[in-house]
Amino acid sequence: MAQVKNITAPLTDEVIKTLKIGDKVAITGVIYSARDAAHKKLVDLIEGGKDLPFDLPGQAIYFVGPTPAKPGNAVGAAGPTTSGRMDAYSPLLIEHGLKGMIGKGPRSESVKDAMKKHGAVYFAAVGGAGALISKSITKVDVIAYPELGAEAIRRMEVKDFPAIVAIDASGDDLYEKGKKEYGIGA
Amino acid sequence: MREVDVKQIGDAVRDLAISTNCELGERETEYIKKMLDVEESPTGKEIISMLLENAEIARKEMIPICQDTGFTVIFLELGQDVCLVGGDLNDALADGVKRGYTEGYLRKSILSDPIKRVNTGDNTPPVLHLSIVPGDKVKVTLAPKGGGSENMSGVCMLKPADGIEGVKNFVVDKVIASGGNPCPPVVVGVGIGGTFEKCAFLAKKALLKPLGERHPDPFYAEVEEEILRRINESGVGPQGLGGRVTALDVHVETYPCHIASLPSAVNINCHASRHGERVI
Numbered sequence: 485m486a487q488v489k490n491i492t493a494p495l496t497d498e499v500i501k502t503l504k505i506g507d508k509v510a511i512t513g514v515i516y517s518a519r520d521a522a523h524k525k526l527v528d529l530i531e532g533g534k535d536l537p538f539d540l541p542g543q544a545i546y547f548v549g550p551t552p553a554k555p556g557n558a559v560g561a562a563g564p565t566t567s568g569r570m571d572a573y574s575p576l577l578i579e580h581g582l583k584g585m586i587g588k589g590p591r592s593e594s595v596k597d598a599m600k601k602h603g604a605v606y607f608a609a610v611g612g613a614g615a616l617i618s619k620s621i622t623k624v625d626v627i628a629y630p631e632l633g634a635e636a637i638r639r640m641e642v643k644d645f646p647a648i649v650a651i652d653a654s655g656d657d658l659y660e661k662g663k664k665e666y667g668i669g670a
Numbered sequence: 671m672r673e674v675d676v677k678q679i680g681d682a683v684r685d686l687a688i689s690t691n692c693e694l695g696e697r698e699t700e701y702i703k704k705m706l707d708v709e710e711s712p713t714g715k716e717i718i719s720m721l722l723e724n725a726e727i728a729r730k731e732m733i734p735i736c737q738d739t740g741f742t743v744i745f746l747e748l749g750q751d752v753c754l755v756g757g758d759l760n761d762a763l764a765d766g767v768k769r770g771y772t773e774g775y776l777r778k779s780i781l782s783d784p785i786k787r788v789n790t791g792d793n794t795p796p797v798l799h800l801s802i803v804p805g806d807k808v809k810v811t812l813a814p815k816g817g818g819s820e821n822m823s824g825v826c827m828l829k830p831a832d833g834i835e836g837v838k839n840f841v842v843d844k845v846i847a848s849g850g851n852p853c854p855p856v857v858v859g860v861g862i863g864g865t866f867e868k869c870a871f872l873a874k875k876a877l878l879k880p881l882g883e884r885h886p887d888p889f890y891a892e893v894e895e896e897i898l899r900r901i902n903e904s905g906v907g908p909q910g911l912g913g914r915v916t917a918l919d920v921h922v923e924t925y926p927c928h929i930a931s932l933p934s935a936v937n938i939n940c941h942a943s944r945h946g947e948r949v950i
Contacts, residue, residue, distance in 0.1 A: 506713065521787070551734050551777040560775055561734040566818045566851050567919070588818070588912060589851040608909055610717050611818065611853035612940045614737040616724035620859030633789050634737075634777050647909065648713060659850055662912020666711055 493642070494542035495583040500605050503649045505658040509607065510620075510644040514584065515544045517638040519565050522629060523573040530576055537637055538579065544584030546609075547635035550563035550618070559621045559640070561614030567606070571595050578604045586647055590659040600655040607647035608658070620645040643666040671753040671807040674950055676762035679746070679754075679810055682948040683766025683796070686743060686812035688774035688947040691734045694725035701881040704943060705855065707916045714913030718855070721941055732774075735942050739776035740814030742767045742796035743874070749805035755777055760798075768792040779817065799871065813945035814864075817869045819852035819938040825870050828932040834893060836933045842900045845917065850910020853916045853940040854924060857881065858897070861935040864925035872923035873937035878945050879921040894920045918943075 491499050493513035503509070516538055518526065527538055547567050551560030567587030574585060575598035583604050586612035591599075599606065609617060623641035630636050650658045694702075702722060709715045726734045744763060748754075756762070771778055771793040778793045803809075824844050826838045841860050847855075861872025884891040898920045907913025918941060927933070 503690065506714070508713075530735065547679065548737065549735050551739060552775045554731075554733065554775050557733075560867070561728070561737040561739075563737050568851060588853060590849050608850070608911060610720050610724075610909060611850075612736050612942060613720050613724040615728040615731070615733040615735060616720055618733060619727070620682075633791070634779065648909075650911065651941065658911050662711065662713070662907055663849075663905040663910070664912075665914045666714075666907055666914060668903040 488635045493544045493584065495544055495605070497603055500603055500653050503652050504607050505649050505656045505661065507649040509647050509649060511544070511647060512645070514544045515640050515642055515645070517521050517546050517548045517550070517640055519547050519549050519635050520569055521632050521635040523570050525629060526578055527573045530580055538639065542582030542583050543581070544586060544639065545577070545582060547585070547587035551619065553601050553615070553624070557618070559618050559624045562621055563614030564609040564611050567591055578602050589627065590657070591651060592602050596651060596655050596657065599651060600654060603653045605649060605653055606651040608650035609647045617646065634660060671751055672752060673753050673755045674808050675756035676754050676759045677710055677756050678764035678950050679759065679808060680762035682810040682950060683742070683763055683812060684770040684773070685733055685745060686946045687770025687776065687808065687814065687946060690812055690944045691774065691776055692732045693729050694735055694942055696718050697880055698943060701918060702869060705918065709908065709913050709915045711907055711913035713911050714908040714915060717908035717911070720913065728821045729933070735777060736940070737777055738779065738816040738818060739771065740816045740944070741780060742793060743799070743813045744796050745811040745813070745875070745878070746760060747801050747803045747809040749807045750802050751806035752808055763798060764794045766796050767796050772940055808825055808950045809947060810950065811945060811947040813878060816940060819940050822848035822852045823873070823935070825866060825933065825935045825936045827866065828914060828934050830930070830932045832932060836932070838893065838897055838900070839887045840934055841897050841936045845901050845938065846904045846906060848938065849876070849906055852938045854906055855915045855941050857867040857918050857939040858901070858920040858922060859939070859945040860897070860922045861937070862922060862924045863927035865928070866933055868925055869933035869935040871939070872925055873935035876921040876923040877937060877939050877943060881919045881943070885896065885922050890922045890924065894922050921922070
């Protein structure tokens with residue numbers, strides 16, 4: 485495994501340019517959680533010309549709905565959910581400045597097109613490693629839609645959050661390349 | 671008749687909800703460890719190591735293995751010589767779910783209506799599969815089912831002429847097309863026969879079998895092995911990022927079938943293949 489690249493969030497264009505598929509990264513800084521219901525609300529706000537609960541430019545969104553934190557912990561298990569369900573919403577968010585997405589599973593062509601056009605990156609976190617990932621989330625505040633419970637938008641402070649660059653800003657896709665590399669007789 | 675208090679069944683549900691979500695089974699852990707030698711992709715190896723480390727943290731701290739603590743699927747085998755006392759069984763099951771998910775700090779993922787989408791707040795109701803069996807015991811098996819892998823499942827009403835090759839192709843294609851979505855390495859349950867709903871149930875029930883255990887009928891044991899081999903030749907790999915270990919195992923369950931039909935179903939679980947049981 486290649487060496488880990490330490491990066492900070494929010495993300496800059498300079499950093500994004502250096503990230504290539506297969507890179508192992510450790511993300512430190514601030515990210516925001518949002519999944520199905522929150523994405524619908526964010527897109528409705530943008531389409532209605534309204535302000536979002538957080539400034540989008542440069543930010544990374546983590547597709548996650550954590551379990552409740554045990555007393556003394558910042559968060560419960562907090563692994564990624566399936567990103568494909570956010571495909572309908574992500575292009576508009578990318579167009580409005582979203583630079584990073586963290587989730588699991590492949591993305592649609594329209595998401596990849598938007599990523600290439602606006603210079604965004606998609607990180608794969610390990611689905612099924614929610615307890616391990618929770619150790620890299622140091623502080624969590626619900627900043628919008630508390631009524632959505634696990635689906636509320638949370639501001640998360642992270643330290644060395646482990647992820648792999650799955651689709652980079654040039655449009656290279658590790659889901660396609662990795663499968664080709666290891667497939668037998670396909 | 672032996673009397674069993676429904677509260678005891680509710681307590682079993684509460685305890686199993688917590689243990690199945692936080693503790694990866696010993697057999698599963700050992701099985702996954704072996705995959706470190708099978709996997710060739712460095713990224714894939716790294717992911718498998720992370721899943722093992724994750725299981726260790728979850729077990730020690732009783733934090734869920736995965737944030738998706740699932741729909742509570744309960745298989746209840748009720749001995750016909752048992753007389754249930756102490757109230758409504760369905761209330762007792764729901765109460766067990768509520769206590770388990772609240773006291774165990776598990777995520778509440780259930781909506782009261784599929785279209786209006788309002789969270790019930792306590793992960794109720796469960797999905798109950800009840801069967802009446804001989805004897806005076808009650809066996810509670812609980813299998814929390816995550817949405818990501820469940821969404822990749824399917825039923826296909828094949829033609830009898832499609833035969834076993836048709837079933838194999840359907841299952842292999844379905845799992846490969848799922849790619850990284852169901853968090854590979856996955857465990858695959860296959861239902862063959864019965865009716866439309868029965869074969870889906872069989873696929874789910876097949877997921878309860880221990881990793882590495884083959885079907886008692888050598889014909890289906892071979893089918894399981896072939897499907898597993900073909901899935902792992904796909905190159906999908908851990909998390910869909912490329913590699914040799916896409917599935918840990920494949921289990922087949924069958925049932926008698928109508929002369930006109932060949933219902934087939936596939937249900938997918940992640941590596942944890944969470945389930946546990948208690949006999950009362």
